[in-house]
Each structure stands twice: as C-alpha cells, then as structure tokens.
Amino acid sequence: MPPTSNPTLRQRRLGAELRKLRERAGLTATAAAELLGVNQARVSMIETGRTPVSADKLRAMAHTYECFDDQLVEALAAMTGRRTRGWWEEYRDHVPTALVDLAELEHHATGVRVALVTNIPALLQTTDHARALFQGVVPPMRQYEIEHRLTHRMKRQGILHRDDPPPYTAIIHEAALRMGFGGPDITRGQLKHLNDMSELPHVTVRVIPFGTTSFPTTGQSFDYLQGSVRQLDTVQLDSCHGACEFLDAEAQLSKYRAVLDRMESCALATAASRDFIHRIAQET
Incomplete structure (x- = not known):
C-alpha cells in the first residue's frame, strides 16, 4: 500500500x-x-x-x-488498512483538520463523556444555538465558513441517532445553561432540546449548580472518547483559539477519568438535572 x-x-x-x-x-x-x-x-x-x-x-x-x-x-x-472514507472526509478542505479528526474519533468511539463549564456540548446543540456561537467568533468568520462549520457540527450529532449509538454522558455547569447565546428565544429552544435529548436511553445529562464547593477542574472543556479497549481512549481538549488538542498518554487518560468521576459525584442526578434545566428555561 x-x-x-x-x-x-x-x-x-x-x-x-x-x-x-x-x-x-x-x-x-x-x-x-x-x-x-x-x-x-x-x-x-x-x-x-x-x-x-x-x-x-x-x-x-x-x-x-x-x-x-x-x-x-x-x-x-481493526484500525489497520486504508482510512475510512466517512462523511467527515468531505470537510477536509473546509474546516480545521482537527475537527475532521474529532468527527472520525466520535464515529469510532464506544462511549463519550464530556465536561463543559461555559458551553453546551456540541453534540447537543441546536442549529440556532450553534449558528449564534459561530457568528460570535473572533475574528469573524465569513458566511460560507459558518455554514461549513454548522453542517459539520450537525452531522457529528448523527452518532447519537444511529442504530448503535454510543453511551453519551454530559456534565454541564450551570454557567453554560445561563450564557444566553443568541437571545432568550434561542436559549429557551436550546434548553428544551437539551432536556429532550436527555430522555434518550443512551444520553445522560447532569448539571453542576452554582454553589458547589468541590469543583475538580480549571474550567476547560474536554471530551473523553472511549476506544474498544482502554489503552485506545483519547482526550480532546478545546483551546481559546478554536483548535483541538488530543491526549492519549496513560497518565493523561487516568487523570481525566478521575476528573470526570469527581465531577459526576458533585453533579445533580439526572431527573433533578432535567428539573433544573426546565426551571432555568422558564426564567429565561
């Protein structure tokens, strides 16, 4: 070859x-x-x-x-041979390479756990909410760049709707629920969508409210993508300049598993989280 x-x-x-x-x-x-x-x-x-x-x-x-x-x-x-020609390859010339790689990782993941403080998880965003985020990027994106990013993000969400979806757990801080990107109508629609998605059997959404005294993270968003064996897990970190950083060293994987476990331990239960999100939507 x-x-x-x-x-x-x-x-x-x-x-x-x-x-x-x-x-x-x-x-x-x-x-x-x-x-x-x-x-x-x-x-x-x-x-x-x-x-x-x-x-x-x-x-x-x-x-x-x-x-x-x-x-x-x-x-x-199972990872050998030529690259999988998945839908993400269509975007290789239109979005940053790291986002193409992330979509491929999500496609092959056997489970996904994410932690966010100021943003709703990308796989749980509405089109309107995502568009508002992209329109606020500095420096501004051109309209065609926004559309490429938007369609790429929406296609990434397909893993949650396929016949064999991976278990997906999102730990979200209350701050992310109250950011209000796009205005009240878009925010209410986003919060309703978040609760609707949390009703799916493979999707878990848990909220960490303000006032929680133990918060084991610096506030940086990250995804933990599980491989078919633990050694093949990957952590994806967001950065302030929009790029993705991928980590796979054993010590790094162990650290972020521990961070997620501690964050889950101080988050509201799933039913209480739904009620909490619903109350914020009513206040918006």
Whole structure:
C-alpha cells in the first residue's frame, strides 16, 4: 500500500501505539526492522501513520514486540488498512483538520463523556444555538465558513441517532445553561432540546449548580472518547483559539477519568438535572 502524506489522527494513533509496543520491548527501530525483515524506513513510516499496515502484519509486529494482550492486538488490527472514507472526509478542505479528526474519533468511539463549564456540548446543540456561537467568533468568520462549520457540527450529532449509538454522558455547569447565546428565544429552544435529548436511553445529562464547593477542574472543556479497549481512549481538549488538542498518554487518560468521576459525584442526578434545566428555561 502506498504511503500517505496526510495521515488521519486514527492512522497516526495506530502508528503511535505500535511505537509504544516496540519501545516497551526495548527495541530500536533498526533492531525491529531487522527482526521483521523490512528496512528501518518502513518501520518509521508505519509508526508515523504514513504507511498503512495490514492486520496480519500488525499481529506479526505485536508478536515480535512480545505483546500478548490479545484484546489490544485485535483492537489495533481493526484500525489497520486504508482510512475510512466517512462523511467527515468531505470537510477536509473546509474546516480545521482537527475537527475532521474529532468527527472520525466520535464515529469510532464506544462511549463519550464530556465536561463543559461555559458551553453546551456540541453534540447537543441546536442549529440556532450553534449558528449564534459561530457568528460570535473572533475574528469573524465569513458566511460560507459558518455554514461549513454548522453542517459539520450537525452531522457529528448523527452518532447519537444511529442504530448503535454510543453511551453519551454530559456534565454541564450551570454557567453554560445561563450564557444566553443568541437571545432568550434561542436559549429557551436550546434548553428544551437539551432536556429532550436527555430522555434518550443512551444520553445522560447532569448539571453542576452554582454553589458547589468541590469543583475538580480549571474550567476547560474536554471530551473523553472511549476506544474498544482502554489503552485506545483519547482526550480532546478545546483551546481559546478554536483548535483541538488530543491526549492519549496513560497518565493523561487516568487523570481525566478521575476528573470526570469527581465531577459526576458533585453533579445533580439526572431527573433533578432535567428539573433544573426546565426551571432555568422558564426564567429565561
């Protein structure tokens, strides 16, 4: 299979996991190449995601690296081959690459947990609410840029409406519910939609009200996307300049799991959260 000059995040992650296995085995890229019967450049290209690797070749590499975690190996094997030509590829020239990668991650996730302080989760936003957000971006977006971002965001929401939706949990601070983007009518519509979505069996929405004394986060929004095995989980962080940062080191994953667990422990229960959101909508 020919190399690619623009590997997706999923392809880069597969290569990174193979590099981790090699390094844990105490092998240099040169030593690994000799054992595998290939040149060192090919090992490096695989580890950067630029050269696709077959499932059989991956299993052979895992065996060479003395990885006997069958669940991990099979999960990695499922990531091999050419990139999935999902709907998100249509947007590769129209939205930041990180947003394309995020859509692909969400598509393959086995579960999603998100935490937000000043924004409604993207997958639970109405079209009007999302449009108001994009119209307020600094520097201003052109109208066609807004439309690309908007349709991309709405298509991302499809994972919650497909036949096999992943479990989705949103922990939202009261501040996000009271921001009022777009004005009272749009805000009321957004809050109603949030409660309607929370009625779906796979969607959980829990609110952290003002006055909560224990708040284990700096206020930065993040998504925790679960892989088919825990080692393949990914954390996505939002930044002030609109980009996405992806984290996958074991220590980072452990930290954000703990943050989410603590945030859930100080959030209202699901029924109480619905009532709370309904009251705010009535006050708006």
